[in-house]
Amino acid sequence: MPIQTTADRLKPLVGTLIDLFSLDAGGPLRMSAFDAPRLARLVDDSQWRSEGMDAVRALARSLPQNGEIPPVPLPTGFALPLRAYQQDGLAWLQFLREHHLGGILADDMGLGKTAQTLAHLLLEKESGRLTDPALIVMPTSLIHNWREEAARFTPDLRVLSLHGKERSSRFAQIPDNDLILTTYPLIWRDVETLRNQHFHLLILDEAQMVKNAQGRAAEAIREIPTRHRLALTGTPLENHLGELWAQFDFFLPGFLGDRRSFQRVWRGPIERHGDAERLDLLARRVRPFILRRRKEDVAKELPEKTIIIRPMDIEGAQRDLYETVRSAMDERIRQEIAAKGFQRSQIVILDAMLKLRQVCCDPRLLKSEKARKVQDSAKLALLMGMIPELLAEGRQILLFSQFTEMLALISAGLDKMHIPYVLLTGSTQDRKTPIDRFQRGEVPLFLISLKAGGVGLNLTAADTVIHYDPWWNPAAENQATDRAHRIGQKRQVFVYKLIVAGSIEEKILALQEKKAILAAGVLEKTQKEKLRFGPDDLASLLAPLPEVLR
Structure with a gap:
C-alpha cells in the first residue's frame, strides 16, 4: 500500500540516512557510534515511528552535546x-x-x-x-x-x-x-x-x-x-x-x-x-x-587588555653566539670600568646591551662575520608560527620593533608566506596611506618601528599587539600598546611580548619590576638619561644563559 507524505517531511530523514551510511562500501548498513546523537535527534524530532532505538538513544546521551x-x-x-x-x-x-x-x-x-x-x-x-x-x-x-x-x-x-x-x-x-x-x-x-x-x-x-x-x-x-x-x-x-x-x-x-x-x-x-x-x-x-x-x-569575561608573555629558548648556534658576545663584552666592560670607573663606561655598557638584544632578535642584526653564519632565530620562528594563526582567527595586528632592520627581516618572511602587511618606519614618506588601509581593514597586519609609530597614531582597528623586542621603558611600551587600546576601541586587546628566556631581555624586565626603573636610560644613547642601575645589577644582566631545563 503506497504511503503519501510531503517532501518536506521526507527530505531530512532521507538526507541524514544517506549521510550517515554513505561511507560504507557495501554489505550491512553500518554507522559510527559517534553519530548516534544525530540519528536519535532525527527520529525524536520527526513524526516517524521507530523501533529498536533505545540503545541508540542511550548511546547518544553519553556523547557530548551542546549545553x-x-x-x-x-x-x-x-x-x-x-x-x-x-x-x-x-x-x-x-x-x-x-x-x-x-x-x-x-x-x-x-x-x-x-x-x-x-x-x-x-x-x-x-x-x-x-x-x-x-x-x-x-x-x-x-x-x-x-x-x-x-x-x-x-x-x-x-x-x-x-x-x-x-x-x-x-x-x-x-x-x-x-x-x-x-x-x-x-x-x-x-x-x-x-x-x-x-x-x-x-x-x-x-x-x-x-x-x-x-x-x-x-x-x-x-x-x-x-x-x-x-x-x-x-x-x-x-x-x-x-x-x-x-x-x-x-x-x-x-x-x-x-x-x-x-x-x-x-x-x-x-x-x-x-x-x-x-x-x-x-x-x-x-x-x-x-x-x-x-x-x-x-x-x-576578559579584561580590556590581556598581556601574554611568550618566552622561548635559544639553542644551537644562536645560543653559542649569545654566549660568545656576552663573554667578550663582559670582559671588555670589566676592563673599561677598571680604567675609567662605572659612570664613565656607559658607552661600552650600552654597546654590550645593544649587541645582546640584537642576538635575541635575530643574529643577522649583529654585523659580524660569525653572526652572518648563524641561520637560526628562535624568536622569528615563533613569530612566523603565531601570525598565520592569529590572522586565521580574524585578528588585526600591530607588530612593533625598535629595529628597522628587524622589520625588514620580518617583511621578507611575510613575503615568502604571501601574507599582506603595511609598514611604517622613520623613512616612510606617505604615512597616511598605510594607516588608512589598516584602519579600513584592507590589510590585517601593520609593522611599525618605535620611533615612527610609538605615539600619535589612532589604530583602533587593531585588537592584537605584538612587541617583538621588549621596550625597556615601560611608558614607551604602554604608549605603543595604546595605539590600539584607547578610547574608541570596542574590543578586548591582546598584547604579546616575545622574550628570550634567561637572556638580557628577561633580566631587564625583571629589573624593571623589582626597582621600577625607567630603563630607557639604560639602553638609549641620550644625554638626558643616566644609567639607572649599579655594578651589581650589571653583573646580573651579563650573567650566562641558564642551562635549559630538561
Missing part, C-alpha cells in the same frame, strides 16, 4: 583562577575522557588552551587516574612556554622534557613523571622508545602541524599507545578539509572514513562543487568533538 555537560570540581592544586569559560572547557575535557572520546580544543589564541589542558591533567592526577604519564607533542618554539606554565600553574605535576641532544639519557625517567614534553621534529626519531611506553593521554599542541597524515611525525604519533587523545589548535582548518580529516583521524580514527572516502563524500562535493548542504552536514557531524570559543564569545 549538556555538567560542571566538574576544580583541581585543588591549580595555582590560577579559571574563568567561567575555562571551567566549561575543563568540564568538556573531562567529559571526553570519561566517555573515551577525543576532541579538538580550538579556542582562539590567548584564551588559555594550555591552562585548561594543565588543569585537566592535574585533575586526572588528583583523582588517581594519571597512572601513566601524559605525552604532549608541540612545535620546538613552545617547549619553554609549556615548562614555564606547568611550573607556575601545576607545580604538583612532574614534568620531563625530551628535547636536546642529551634527551636519550632521560628516556628511563619517562615512567617516573606525569607530563612528558617532546616536539614534532623529534617524535619520529624517538618513536622506538615512545611506542614501548603506555601513556594516559597523548596531546598534540598546534595540531595543524600534522595536517599531512603521511608525514613522518604524523605516522610516528599513530604508533604511540595511549588511552586518550586530544588536539589543541586555534586553526583546525587552514587551507582545505583534508587538514581537518588528518586531525580527526588522529583522535577518532575512522569517524570520517579513510582518506579516499572522505575525499569522495565530503571534500570533493564541498571544495569543488560548493555543496553548501554537504558542508552543513559535515559541520554537524564534527561539531560535538570541537570546542571553539572566539574571543568575542567570552568578551564579558
Whole structure:
C-alpha cells in the first residue's frame, strides 16, 4: 500500500540516512557510534515511528552535546583562577575522557588552551587516574612556554622534557613523571622508545602541524599507545578539509572514513562543487568533538587588555653566539670600568646591551662575520608560527620593533608566506596611506618601528599587539600598546611580548619590576638619561644563559 507524505517531511530523514551510511562500501548498513546523537535527534524530532532505538538513544546521551555537560570540581592544586569559560572547557575535557572520546580544543589564541589542558591533567592526577604519564607533542618554539606554565600553574605535576641532544639519557625517567614534553621534529626519531611506553593521554599542541597524515611525525604519533587523545589548535582548518580529516583521524580514527572516502563524500562535493548542504552536514557531524570559543564569545569575561608573555629558548648556534658576545663584552666592560670607573663606561655598557638584544632578535642584526653564519632565530620562528594563526582567527595586528632592520627581516618572511602587511618606519614618506588601509581593514597586519609609530597614531582597528623586542621603558611600551587600546576601541586587546628566556631581555624586565626603573636610560644613547642601575645589577644582566631545563 503506497504511503503519501510531503517532501518536506521526507527530505531530512532521507538526507541524514544517506549521510550517515554513505561511507560504507557495501554489505550491512553500518554507522559510527559517534553519530548516534544525530540519528536519535532525527527520529525524536520527526513524526516517524521507530523501533529498536533505545540503545541508540542511550548511546547518544553519553556523547557530548551542546549545553549538556555538567560542571566538574576544580583541581585543588591549580595555582590560577579559571574563568567561567575555562571551567566549561575543563568540564568538556573531562567529559571526553570519561566517555573515551577525543576532541579538538580550538579556542582562539590567548584564551588559555594550555591552562585548561594543565588543569585537566592535574585533575586526572588528583583523582588517581594519571597512572601513566601524559605525552604532549608541540612545535620546538613552545617547549619553554609549556615548562614555564606547568611550573607556575601545576607545580604538583612532574614534568620531563625530551628535547636536546642529551634527551636519550632521560628516556628511563619517562615512567617516573606525569607530563612528558617532546616536539614534532623529534617524535619520529624517538618513536622506538615512545611506542614501548603506555601513556594516559597523548596531546598534540598546534595540531595543524600534522595536517599531512603521511608525514613522518604524523605516522610516528599513530604508533604511540595511549588511552586518550586530544588536539589543541586555534586553526583546525587552514587551507582545505583534508587538514581537518588528518586531525580527526588522529583522535577518532575512522569517524570520517579513510582518506579516499572522505575525499569522495565530503571534500570533493564541498571544495569543488560548493555543496553548501554537504558542508552543513559535515559541520554537524564534527561539531560535538570541537570546542571553539572566539574571543568575542567570552568578551564579558576578559579584561580590556590581556598581556601574554611568550618566552622561548635559544639553542644551537644562536645560543653559542649569545654566549660568545656576552663573554667578550663582559670582559671588555670589566676592563673599561677598571680604567675609567662605572659612570664613565656607559658607552661600552650600552654597546654590550645593544649587541645582546640584537642576538635575541635575530643574529643577522649583529654585523659580524660569525653572526652572518648563524641561520637560526628562535624568536622569528615563533613569530612566523603565531601570525598565520592569529590572522586565521580574524585578528588585526600591530607588530612593533625598535629595529628597522628587524622589520625588514620580518617583511621578507611575510613575503615568502604571501601574507599582506603595511609598514611604517622613520623613512616612510606617505604615512597616511598605510594607516588608512589598516584602519579600513584592507590589510590585517601593520609593522611599525618605535620611533615612527610609538605615539600619535589612532589604530583602533587593531585588537592584537605584538612587541617583538621588549621596550625597556615601560611608558614607551604602554604608549605603543595604546595605539590600539584607547578610547574608541570596542574590543578586548591582546598584547604579546616575545622574550628570550634567561637572556638580557628577561633580566631587564625583571629589573624593571623589582626597582621600577625607567630603563630607557639604560639602553638609549641620550644625554638626558643616566644609567639607572649599579655594578651589581650589571653583573646580573651579563650573567650566562641558564642551562635549559630538561
